[in-house]
Amino acid sequence: MTNPPKKRVLSGMRPTGKLHLGNYVGALENWVRMQEQYECFFVIVDWHALTTDYADPSHLKENVIDVMLDWLAAGLDPEKCVLFIQSHVPAHAELHLLLSMITPLGWLERVPTYKEQKENLKEKDLNTYGFLGYPLLQAADILIYKADVVPVGEDQVAHVELTREIARRFNQFYHRVVRTPNPTVTGLPMSGPHLVFPEPAALLTPAAKLPGTDGRKMSKSYGNTIMLTDPEPVVRQKLKTMVTDPARVRRSDKGNPDVCPVGDLHKIFSSKETMAKVYEGCRSAGIGCIECKSWAADALVKILNPMQERRKKYADNPRLAWDILEAGSARAREVTDATMDEVRKAMGLDYSLEDDSKGRAKDSTK
Numbered sequence: 001m002t003n004p005p006k007k008r009v010l011s012g013m014r015p016t017g018k019l020h021l022g023n024y025v026g027a028l029e030n031w032v033r034m035q036e037q038y039e040c041f042f043v044i045v046d047w048h049a050l051t052t053d054y055a056d057p058s059h060l061k062e063n064v065i066d067v068m069l070d071w072l073a074a075g076l077d078p079e080k081c082v083l084f085i086q087s088h089v090p091a092h093a094e095l096h097l098l099l100s101m102i103t104p105l106g107w108l109e110r111v112p113t114y115k116e117q118k119e120n121l122k123e124k125d126l127n128t129y130g131f132l133g134y135p136l137l138q139a140a141d142i143l144i145y146k147a148d149v150v151p152v153g154e155d156q157v158a159h160v161e162l163t164r165e166i167a168r169r170f171n172q173f174y175h176r177v178v179r180t181p182n183p184t185v186t187g188l189p190m191s192g193p194h195l196v197f198p199e200p201a202a203l204l205t206p207a208a209k210l211p212g213t214d215g216r217k218m219s220k221s222y223g224n225t226i227m228l229t230d231p232e233p234v235v236r237q238k239l240k241t242m243v244t245d246p247a248r249v250r251r252s253d254k255g256n257p258d259v260c261p262v263g264d265l266h267k268i269f270s271s272k273e274t275m276a277k278v279y280e281g282c283r284s285a286g287i288g289c290i291e292c293k294s295w296a297a298d299a300l301v302k303i304l305n306p307m308q309e310r311r312k313k314y315a316d317n318p319r320l321a322w323d324i325l326e327a328g329s330a331r332a333r334e335v336t337d338a339t340m341d342e343v344r345k346a347m348g349l350d351y352s353l354e355d356d357s358k359g360r361a362k363d364s365t366k
């Protein structure tokens, strides 16, 4: 018996440079698991980076390479998934353009992240079409692979919903009615619409709360990150200065790991045995924060060391990583070429002068 085809997954990341533990816990760790079960396409979305950083694209190439090195370091395996660069697959732009013809402006204006991001990035002029249209570019990124599943965090669910609405609208406008061969044998209806785009499902990534060193969400813009590339002494130093439960002012004060950012790190990265020691020792003031932080640092180093070893192999020879991206982009183009043939046909854009003259020749024989 043959196995059913794997469901297809599409997900992407902006090239923002080296990645931190928040990126790992929020997405990458999940992707590494998904590559075992799904047919995965992971894309570095460099055009998306331009929607907010159009004024200075000078770091784009360096950032793309850094993201790729961290992907490989984290365990994404080019034998198991397709890794590629968005701008190396120009069909994303063509589909984005065609979808822009049918997308009502109101759909884009009501995307919650549109207003939020504009608020958060006040220092940038985001009154551009590119910024308003970025969820549509994202829809094109997904639909062009006919992805079944899109792994997302809570804040991205609205984008997948928009993608589903756009797929539905396209299918309504441009479906073909196809006749079913042998309907009496197959029991299928005589005819039905051929829909170009399946509606993708959002797969909510369970997002563990990963605080940065200042206790706020880990983010480059807060300067509170632990990077996947931080060497052991840097990790230990960052942990030393990490904020703790404010109730533990003195060594003799009792604390609570549930309100301590270091406690949150333990919950994600430490073993059950260590967790038990942390809860017991913190609540009874049996341990000090310095000791507790050194255990958290041990757990982080244990995860980061093998990643950094893997990264080194590619960082020493970036050509290897680049070749993987080029091969992945070529594979992606095969898929997008097939989808775009279907899209052009569905929209009647596959015309040529030859067709016309054949049509006229036929007419003249009537």
Ligand code: SF4
Binding pocket: 244, 245, 248, 255, 256, 257, 260, 261, 262, 263, 278, 281, 282, 287, 288, 289, 292, 293
């Ligand atoms: S002992 Fe650990 S969990 Fe408790 S407050 Fe200190 S750092 Fe936080």
